[in-house]
Amino acid sequence: MLSTLTSFTSFTPFKNDRGALRRDALASLVVFLVALPLCVGVAVASGVPAELGLITGIVGGLVVGALPGSTFQVSGPAAGLTVLVFEAVKEFGLGALGVIVLATGVLQLALGALRFGRWFRAISVAVVQGMLAGIGLVLVLGQLYTMAGARQPGSGLAKIAGLPGLVADAVTDRGRLTACAVGVGTIAVLVLWRRLPAKARLVPAPLVAVAAATAVTAAAGLDIAHVEVKGLTDAIQPPGLNDLTSLGSVTVLGTVLAFTLIASAESLFSAAAVDRMHQGPRTHYDKELLAQGVGNTVCGALGALPMTAVIVRSAANVQAGAKTSLSRVLHGVWLLIFAVALPAAIGVIPLAALAGVLVHAGCKLVPVKEIGPLWREHRGEALVLAATAIAIVTTSMFEGVVLGLLLAVVKTAWEVSHVHVETHELTGGRLVVTITGNATFLRLPRLLETLEALPQNRPVELDLSEVRHLDHACRTALEGWAAQRGEVGVREPRLISAGRG
Numbered sequence: 001m002l003s004t005l006t007s008f009t010s011f012t013p014f015k016n017d018r019g020a021l022r023r024d025a026l027a028s029l030v031v032f033l034v035a036l037p038l039c040v041g042v043a044v045a046s047g048v049p050a051e052l053g054l055i056t057g058i059v060g061g062l063v064v065g066a067l068p069g070s071t072f073q074v075s076g077p078a079a080g081l082t083v084l085v086f087e088a089v090k091e092f093g094l095g096a097l098g099v100i101v102l103a104t105g106v107l108q109l110a111l112g113a114l115r116f117g118r119w120f121r122a123i124s125v126a127v128v129q130g131m132l133a134g135i136g137l138v139l140v141l142g143q144l145y146t147m148a149g150a151r152q153p154g155s156g157l158a159k160i161a162g163l164p165g166l167v168a169d170a171v172t173d174r175g176r177l178t179a180c181a182v183g184v185g186t187i188a189v190l191v192l193w194r195r196l197p198a199k200a201r202l203v204p205a206p207l208v209a210v211a212a213a214t215a216v217t218a219a220a221g222l223d224i225a226h227v228e229v230k231g232l233t234d235a236i237q238p239p240g241l242n243d244l245t246s247l248g249s250v251t252v253l254g255t256v257l258a259f260t261l262i263a264s265a266e267s268l269f270s271a272a273a274v275d276r277m278h279q280g281p282r283t284h285y286d287k288e289l290l291a292q293g294v295g296n297t298v299c300g301a302l303g304a305l306p307m308t309a310v311i312v313r314s315a316a317n318v319q320a321g322a323k324t325s326l327s328r329v330l331h332g333v334w335l336l337i338f339a340v341a342l343p344a345a346i347g348v349i350p351l352a353a354l355a356g357v358l359v360h361a362g363c364k365l366v367p368v369k370e371i372g373p374l375w376r377e378h379r380g381e382a383l384v385l386a387a388t389a390i391a392i393v394t395t396s397m398f399e400g401v402v403l404g405l406l407l408a409v410v411k412t413a414w415e416v417s418h419v420h421v422e423t424h425e426l427t428g429g430r431l432v433v434t435i436t437g438n439a440t441f442l443r444l445p446r447l448l449e450t451l452e453a454l455p456q457n458r459p460v461e462l463d464l465s466e467v468r469h470l471d472h473a474c475r476t477a478l479e480g481w482a483a484q485r486g487e488v489g490v491r492e493p494r495l496i497s498a499g500r501g
Helices: 002-009 018-045 050-062 079-092 094-113 117-122 125-147 156-161 163-172 174-193 205-220 241-248 250-275 285-301 311-319 326-341 343-348 351-365 368-377 379-394 397-416 441-452 472-485
Strands: 074-076 308-310 419-425 431-439 460-470 487-491 494-499
Touching: 018 050, 018 074, 018 079, 018 125, 018 205, 018 311, 018 326, 018 351, 050 074, 050 285, 050 326, 050 343, 074 285, 074 311, 074 326, 079 094, 079 125, 079 250, 079 351, 094 241, 094 250, 094 285, 117 285, 125 156, 125 163, 125 174, 125 250, 125 351, 125 379, 125 397, 156 163, 156 379, 163 174, 174 205, 174 351, 205 351, 241 250, 250 285, 250 308, 250 311, 250 397, 285 308, 308 311, 311 326, 326 343, 368 379, 379 397, 419 441, 431 441, 441 472, 460 472
Parallel strands: 431 460
Antiparallel strands: 074 308, 419 431, 460 494, 487 494
């Protein structure tokens, strides 16, 4: 642990190379243009002031960007945590958000110092995909209401049930129909932008979509809701002593654990994906978890949104030709300059445009293309994915993730506990029952059914020599079955015979 912390604090991220500096500066501008609308959009969708999203983006650049772990991935507020943040703010209040994020950062620091970073890679991919799919579905459902200028219901089921009424209101109400048109137009730009020539696509699609929607709204004088702006310094609200006492609540601690699990898993899975995009230094997972912990601790102290490493911004950084960590630090500088010098520019952005950006982002979180092949090749994994996503939509984020993890463990235990039972007849009418594989309680019903179906008047020899694992439940059940048969002979390390003479 000490060696991890020492190397963590002695990191020098930048190279003295003019060519690399130029590429990093250009890449940082691209990342800044991608991050700007997403930071604002995630904050608004989370039910907090827009400036808090910018603060998290700034900390992700200036603080996390300068720390070791991953060279190219970029951190900031993520769509994957939007639903959880919204629920936390609604239940505990905005003041408690800083405490929750601060506790998340401290817990990540502890996990990173204890070298737990690598173990997050052991989380079932199906659970992570199901988690992201559930988040995406809830995000899409919620932002459809925002796009229509309506108040979104509290639960996922209520959002689904309210869709027919939302559509009817949008069609009959001119104001809501106008807002929907702006949102749908934003989504159309995002979808069509990928089909343009590569030179045109140098400008990030989210920036173009939001800028176009803002320009059209202003030029046409459309009367729709815009982002509310308070100012960067006014938005910073460090948690007070009264807020810290909320950590004594079991519900709040459960939310902290959910934040930690989801933020850490998303960051480290993002790191694995980013590593496949370049030939540079690989991610050190423990150091990256420490870096995320530092970032969330700072964000919590400022009362801002939680952060994760974000694949969209990270991919933009790699594709823009970044050479060192300087690019992600500079993107934080540009965000800071924008937030300080041009805060009023945020206030002209229509909420419907940001909702459109997040609807598009939410759809991308649902792994539609992977579901078919996953169902054909690994049906159990597909079921875990679907169950996790459905549970998140119908209950809550924390309960859905816990259910997914439990299902993944049960599925693995079921697949590992393969037991094969063969019965052979020897001369004199003696039966030999050979059991091979891993005999666990999950396979006990089938095992006992096979043994109980044997003829009662025949001597039986039970051969356990090929059993790789025999748990306590199976051993107890086999000994009980043998005792019911009559005489019992036990030869260590196996139960060898049972039968009536």
